[in-house]
Amino acid sequence: MPCHHKFHPFSAFPIIHPLPLPAAQQSKIFFIPNPENVMASFFFVLFSLFVLLSIPLLVFLYFIARPRPVKIPLKNRHVFITGGSSGIGLALAHQAAAEGARVSILARSIDKLDEARTSIRLSTGIDVSVFSADVRDYDALKRAVDEAGPIDVLIANHGVFWATELEKQELFGIKFMVDVNLMGSFNLVKAALPAMKNRPKDRGPASIALMSSQAGQVGIYGYTAYSASKFGLRGLAEALQHEVVADDIYVSLIFPPDTDTPGLLEENKKKPQITSLIVASSGLMKANEVAKKALNGIKSGSFIIPCNFEGYMLALATAGLSPQGSFLMAFIECAVHALVKVQTIPQGAEALPMPFSETSEQILGYAFSSPFNAEIMINENLLDQFLGFYSSMTMKFVKFIVLAKGVVGRKGRKCLQWKCGLIFSLCTW
Numbered sequence: 046m047p048c049h050h051k052f053h054p055f056s057a058f059p060i061i062h063p064l065p066l067p068a069a070q071q072s073k074i075f076f077i078p079n080p081e082n083v084m085a086s087f088f089f090v091l092f093s094l095f096v097l098l099s100i101p102l103l104v105f106l107y108f109i110a111r112p113r114p115v116k117i118p119l120k121n122r123h124v125f126i127t128g129g130s131s132g133i134g135l136a137l138a139h140q141a142a143a144e145g146a147r148v149s150i151l152a153r154s155i156d157k158l159d160e161a162r163t164s165i166r167l168s169t170g171i172d173v174s175v176f177s178a179d180v181r182d183y184d185a186l187k188r189a190v191d192e193a194g195p196i197d198v199l200i201a202n203h204g205v206f207w208a209t210e211l212e213k214q215e216l217f218g219i220k221f222m223v224d225v226n227l228m229g230s231f232n233l234v235k236a237a238l239p240a241m242k243n244r245p246k247d248r249g250p251a252s253i254a255l256m257s258s259q260a261g262q263v264g265i266y267g268y269t270a271y272s273a274s275k276f277g278l279r280g281l282a283e284a285l286q287h288e289v290v291a292d293d294i295y296v297s298l299i300f301p302p303d304t305d306t307p308g309l310l311e312e313n314k315k316k317p318q319i320t321s322l323i324v325a326s327s328g329l330m331k332a333n334e335v336a337k338k339a340l341n342g343i344k345s346g347s348f349i350i351p352c353n354f355e356g357y358m359l360a361l362a363t364a365g366l367s368p369q370g371s372f373l374m375a376f377i378e379c380a381v382h383a384l385v386k387v388q389t390i391p392q393g394a395e396a397l398p399m400p401f402s403e404t405s406e407q408i409l410g411y412a413f414s415s416p417f418n419a420e421i422m423i424n425e426n427l428l429d430q431f432l433g434f435y436s437s438m439t440m441k442f443v444k445f446i447v448l449a450k451g452v453v454g455r456k457g458r459k460c461l462q463w464k465c466g467l468i469f470s471l472c473t474w
């Protein structure tokens with residue numbers, strides 16, 4: 046397919062020559078079942094039937110799962126934050142201290158740590174403990190974690206980042222990002238988990254939060270190494286949640302957009318223009334806004350913590366089978382997945398109208414006409430919608446039940462197993 050647009054040196058946006066949509070695709074954009082089409086009517090009836098049938102099923106599932114809201118307090122609890130000497134980590138430390146937590150921060154530079162301690166003391170009157178270690182050095186990290194004492198809320202926020210095309214990226218740079226962002230988080234969780242699991246039962250639920258990025262939800266030009274390191278955190282988090290839920294530990298993943306921090310200032314000095322354009326479509330947040338969203342998410346035990354509107358959209362589009370503590374959100378995620386498909390179109394591969402100025406069909410078809418180039422397709426195949434909805438619903442509910450605090454907490458694993466079995470057979474009837 047030929048390239049239909051190119052960058053214009055004087056324009057913030059690539060010049061786009063809109064392509065007329067092929068007739069077949071135009072009809073896909075609006076879902077209007079054609080009454081002359083027997084198959085369509087047949088599927089329409091089938092679909093209505095399934096919708097009707099699904100209501101009692103959902104009510105039944107709701108009563109089995111009986112979700113209980115999780116509350117993880119910060120007051121008088123030990124919050125341990127890596128990368129707590131700068132940017133988002135520093136904002137997290139300020140706010141956690143202000144909420145009455147005992148705060149420990151860890152980073153490499155002792156000077157920056159001391160500076161952070163002073164600034165937190167000045168604004169809150171509270172002294173935080175500081176630890177100097179490199180998260181890549183397991184032994185040093187373990188010593189710091191042991192010295193700090195049992196942790197209630199562990200926030201793996203440390204991170205290094207810069208944007209470069211893979212071709213121009215040196216191997217050691219890739220390894221550095223993966224080692225700090227991903228392996229460093231493994232080191233941290235390994236070091237802290239035993240004491241977190243053995244905490245006295247009356248200390249209440251605990252949290253392990255990992256700082257990802259919107260570039261950890263969707264791959265972005267210039268971020269091959271960074272995105273890979275942040276996507277990796279998601280695998281770590283999803284699997285870890287299964288392993289620790291019985292210990293009343295909740296895992297969270299935080300997905301901020303660009304955030305105004307010393308780290309970003311450095312990154313922006315040498316960023317490919319395309320990266321800047323794409324990233325700009327999700328705006329820029331302040332470190333204390335991100336920290337606020339993050340702490341609220343942690344306190345409510347949310348697995349996925351988006352930080353802005355675009356982040357909520359991305360979270361819906363990329364929910365996958367990640368744990369969902371809210372019955373309603375689990376339902377919405379599955380319904381959205383069955384009905385629409387959001388896909389990103391690599392720059393230069395296909396021309397899209399930009400900004401909106403085209404016909405209503407194109408606006409509906411390509412709702413996110415930013416340089417991010419998200420194409421939103423509406424699924425017009427009813428059988429497909431039905432299967433998509435029920436398969437993701439089935440899987441999500443099995444996970445939902447596995448992870449529902451009520452089930453594990455109240456009656457233990459035996460009860461969990463028969464409920465999982467029941468849900469499976471119910472959903473695959």
Ligand SMILES: NC(=O)C1=CN([C@@H]2O[C@H](COP(=O)(O)OP(=O)(O)OC[C@H]3O[C@@H](n4cnc5c(N)ncnc54)[C@H](OP(=O)(O)O)[C@@H]3O)[C@@H](O)[C@H]2O)C=CC1
Pocket residue numbers: 127128129130131132133134151152153154155157178179180181202203204205206225229256257258259300301302303304305306307308309
């Ligand atoms: N700013 C942004 O636009 C966004 C950032 N994020 C993520 O948020 C997190 C924080 O970012 P931000 O506040 O901007 O970053 P900053 O660069 O401002 O701060 C990074 C912190 O991590 C520490 N750190 C870095 N490397 C190591 C290491 N090897 N061992 C221990 N500590 C280390 C730094 O201290 P020291 O150098 O002294 O070790 C510093 O305290 C990162 O994980 C980042 O990927 C996500 C989305 C957007």
Ligand SMILES: CCCCCCCCCCCCCCCC(=O)[C@@H](N)CO
Pocket residue numbers: 206207208258259260265271301302303304309312323324325326327355358359362387413417419
């Ligand atoms: C379906 C809805 C789509 C909505 C549009 C979403 C646009 C996505 C933009 C992603 C921005 C990524 C920022 C990464 C910041 C970061 O981590 C760096 N500062 C560190 O390198």
